[in-house]
Amino acid sequence: MKILIVQFARLGDIYLSWPVARALKRLNPSxxxxxxxxxxxxNALNGIGCVDKVWTLPAEELVAPLLHQEFxxxxxxxxxxxxxxxxxxxxxxxxxxxxxxxxxxxLVKSISSEATQVxxxxxxxxxxxxxxxxxxxxxxxxVGPGFPxxxxxxxxxxxxxxxxxxxxxFKEPQLPHLERTIANSYFVLHIGASESHKSIEPQIWAQxxxxxxxxxxxxxxxxxxxxEEAERAIRIESLVGEGSVIINRVGxxxxxxxxxxxxxxxxxxxxxxxxxxxxxxxxxxxxCLSFGQVKFWETGPITDGSGIVEVxxxxxxxxxxxxxKIHQWSLGDYSLIHKAVENVPRYxxxxxxxxxxxxxxxxxxxxxxxxxxxMTSDFNFYKGCLRLYEANSVALQxxxxxxxxxxxxxxxxxxxxxEIFLAVINQVPSLSPLFRWYQAEKTxxxxxxxxxxxxxTAVIHQxxxxxxxxxxxxxxxxxxxxxxxx
Amino acid sequence: MTKESRAQFQQVLNRLVxxxxxxxxxxxxxxxxxxxxxxxEIIKEQLRQESLGSNENTHSPVR
Numbered sequence: 001m002k003i004l005i006v007q008f009a010r011l012g013d014i015y016l017s018w019p020v021a022r023a024l025k026r027l028n029p030s031x032x033x034x035x036x037x038x039x040x041x042x043n044a045l046n047g048i049g050c051v052d053k054v055w056t057l058p059a060e061e062l063v064a065p066l067l068h069q070e071f072x073x074x075x076x077x078x079x080x081x082x083x084x085x086x087x088x089x090x091x092x093x094x095x096x097x098x099x100x101x102x103x104x105x106x107l108v109k110s111i112s113s114e115a116t117q118v119x120x121x122x123x124x125x126x127x128x129x130x131x132x133x134x135x136x137x138x139x140x141x142x143v144g145p146g147f148p149x150x151x152x153x154x155x156x157x158x159x160x161x162x163x164x165x166x167x168x169x170f171k172e173p174q175l176p177h178l179e180r181t182i183a184n185s186y187f188v189l190h191i192g193a194s195e196s197h198k199s200i201e202p203q204i205w206a207q208x209x210x211x212x213x214x215x216x217x218x219x220x221x222x223x224x225x226x227x228e229e230a231e232r233a234i235r236i237e238s239l240v241g242e243g244s245v246i247i248n249r250v251g252x253x254x255x256x257x258x259x260x261x262x263x264x265x266x267x268x269x270x271x272x273x274x275x276x277x278x279x280x281x282x283x284x285x286x287x288c289l290s291f292g293q294v295k296f297w298e299t300g301p302i303t304d305g306s307g308i309v310e311v312x313x314x315x316x317x318x319x320x321x322x323x324x325k326i327h328q329w330s331l332g333d334y335s336l337i338h339k340a341v342e343n344v345p346r347y348x349x350x351x352x353x354x355x356x357x358x359x360x361x362x363x364x365x366x367x368x369x370x371x372x373x374x375m376t377s378d379f380n381f382y383k384g385c386l387r388l389y390e391a392n393s394v395a396l397q398x399x400x401x402x403x404x405x406x407x408x409x410x411x412x413x414x415x416x417x418x419e420i421f422l423a424v425i426n427q428v429p430s431l432s433p434l435f436r437w438y439q440a441e442k443t444x445x446x447x448x449x450x451x452x453x454x455x456x457t458a459v460i461h462q463x464x465x466x467x468x469x470x471x472x473x474x475x476x477x478x479x480x481x482x483x484x485x486x
Numbered sequence: 487m488t489k490e491s492r493a494q495f496q497q498v499l500n501r502l503v504x505x506x507x508x509x510x511x512x513x514x515x516x517x518x519x520x521x522x523x524x525x526x527e528i529i530k531e532q533l534r535q536e537s538l539g540s541n542e543n544t545h546s547p548v549r
Contacts, residue, residue: 008531062525063532066498073505077521103527106520127520 002032004092006108006120008057008099012299014044015277016154017098019170023163025050034090036107043255044274047173058083087111096161097121100139105129119160126447131440135160138368140443141436143298148360148433150297150345170280172263175256178282180264182247186220188261190270191236191250192229199271200289202232204314206239211323213244216330220245222261224275227251268301269326276301285340287326296338297347305332306340310352356430363433366470373470376430382471384428388435389468390480391420392461399458407450414457438464495533502526 003024007017014037021033032052035045039056058079065075088111097108097120109123109130121140124130131137135156143149143156151159158165172178189209193199209221223233223246233250240246253261258275262268263282268275270286272294279286279301286301291311300308307329309322325337339348353361365371376382395417402410425435438460445456469477502525509519 057528059528059532062528063498066502066525066529067494071498071501073502073522076525077518080521080524101527101531103524103531106524106527110520110524123520127516127523 001028001030001093002034002090003094003096004034004036004055004087004090004111006036006095006097006099006104008036008038008101008104011041011044011274012272012277013098013153014041015274015281016299017157018048018281019154019165020096020098020157020161020163021048022050022169022171023158023165024161026166026168027163034092036087046255047175047259049174055087084110088113092116094119098157098160100136100143102129119162124447128447129443131443133160134368137437137440137443141440142364142368142433145293145295147436148357148364150361152300152302152344152346153298154302155344155346170283172283173259173281175259177256178260178263181260182220182222182264184218184220184245185266186222186247188222188224188265188268188270188275190224190268190273190275191232192225193271193273200314202235203239204319206236207316207319208323208326209236209240209244209246211320212326215323215327217243219266220247222247222265223250224253224258224261225250266330272296272299279303279306285329287329289322297345297349297352300338300340300347302340302346304340304342307334308338308340308347309336310338359430360433363430367433367437367467376471378430380428381430384424384431385434385468385471386476386480387424388421388431389465389472389477390483391417391424392465392468393480393483396458396461396465399454399461402451402454402458410454434464434467437467492533495529499526499529499533502529 005017005021007014021035024031025033033050034053034055035051036055036057037045038059042054042056045051045054061079062076062083065072065079068075084107092112093115094117095108095112097104097118100121102121105121105123108118108121112118112122118132120132120136122130122132129140131140138149139156139160141147143151189205191199191202191205212219221244223236225233228251230251233248237246237248249257249261259278259282262275262279262284265284267284268279268286269289270276271289271291276286276288276299280303283303285303286306288296288300288306288308289311290296290300290308296308296310300306307325309325311318311322328335329337334348336350338350338352340346341348359374359376362371362374366373395414398405398410398413421435421438425432441460441463442457445453445460447453448456472480502522506519506522506526509515509522
């Protein structure tokens with residue numbers, strides 16, 4: 001058996017996919033596992049220990065002809081053809097696409113055959129997005145900025161690949177030289193992040209280190225980061241001055257070195273970054289400063305006992321408070337921070353969510369995880385639900401008598417119903433999880449005859465109707481159905 | 487990515503979109519269109535990475 005794992009995202013996401021590849025190998029030791037990643041990030045597979053072949057997307061070869069003065073599109077298409085042919089020749093039994101991106105969906109469709117079992121984003125024969133499995137549809141509908149998901153990416157990957165993790169999947173990387181190189185006890189401080197909006201300025205890190213002296217004057221601080229962050233590290237060193245021991249390794253560490261530094265540390269401190277996703281493999285805890293658009297419950301540190309603090313301001317008094325929380329965390333006190341636990345969802349949170357966010361999450365659990373539907377006394381929610389039900393009834397009634405209707409008429413009715421849905425959701429955003437579920441379900445509809453498509457569409461409206469009914473009174477349901485029949 | 491190369495990538499993106507539209511208008515070469523779609527997404531990701539990161543859950547159209 002041969003499996004291709006597609007991961008087009010960055011270093012951190014590749015580390016989050018390690019347990020999946022290891023679990024697949026554990027469950028079937030004879031399986032051949034290949035990875036497809038971007039060239040810049042292939043080193044993140046060093047030490048995974050279960051991968052037989054690493055493919056890299058030849059992005060430069062594909063893009064260079066397009067950047068040519070003459071816009072050599074055909075050369076680019078030929079390069080793509082030749083890359084696809086190599087992957088097709090592998091005859092993969094399974095392709096697991098962990099990328100959740102349009103580009104990956106197009107590639108997966110192009111290199112899979114009818115015999116390939118695809119998991120993750122793909123495309124239908126006519127080019128429409130095909131969210132093959134429940135997890136892909138969940139991801140598309142409910143995950144990302146502004147959406148209510150609370151499941152960690154590492155668990156969504158497991159669900160997509162159909163595996164359950166065991167401790168062995170988080171074992172140490174198979175790398176040489178993981179021995180201790182620094183004698184004193186130290187924290188690893190990752191000063192950067194994958195994106196600028198996730199990172200913290202040098203003077204803030206310097207103040208944090210200075211403030212921490214109050215709790216532990218002997219701890220050393222090992223700074224790590226990319227070459228591009230070298231100047232920031234020098235600035236931190238100069239700002240901290242005497243009194244705290246800084247060991248600056250920024251721009252000097254290979255992946256192996258970073259694992260070694262993390263393994264012998266007292267823990268990792270930093271923002272949402274690649275190092276946060278490496279610590280589980282050396283069984284170390286991390287303390288994550290989470291802010292901005294980052295949702296720690298999707299991508300935060302997962303080692304049991306890791307801590308997260310949501311940073312709303314970087315004023316000096318706030319930094320004093322964070323230093324104190326790091327100290328408390330190092331002593332095992334989680335009273336004021338979010339705590340990573342071995343559970344799903346991955347965190348015990350302290351006041352992280354508003355009432356409306358709690359409701360949305362509980363609604364998602366009801367739709368996807370068979371939890372009870374959450375109660376609400378919000379009359380707008382009820383009214384919105386009723387409007388959706390009324391419009392949905394119109395769609396259903398028309399779909400059910402599709403043989404008596406002109407196709408353009410039916411199509412325009414369905415378009416109008418979708419417009420009404422959207423208008424209702426704009427007025428009552430708390431209904432979004434239900435509407436997003438409906439939208440994602442529609443991606444299951446295969447290309448086919450008009451009647452087949454209409455039939456499949458009717459099934460989705462039928463199930464949608466069942467979900468909406470959970471919130472409606474019998475009398476209103478009957479009235480809506482009567483009106484839809486007119 | 488410098489301002490110049492960003493502009494160059496944006497220009498490539500515009501040309502790819504035009505190539506897509508031409509193919510769609512002529513209702514031919516569906517496989518060719520899919521490949522151009524792929525290249526378009528790769529260029530879009532290049533441009534997006536500069537500010538937002540590569541693992542966005544960018545939604546493609548549904549039926």
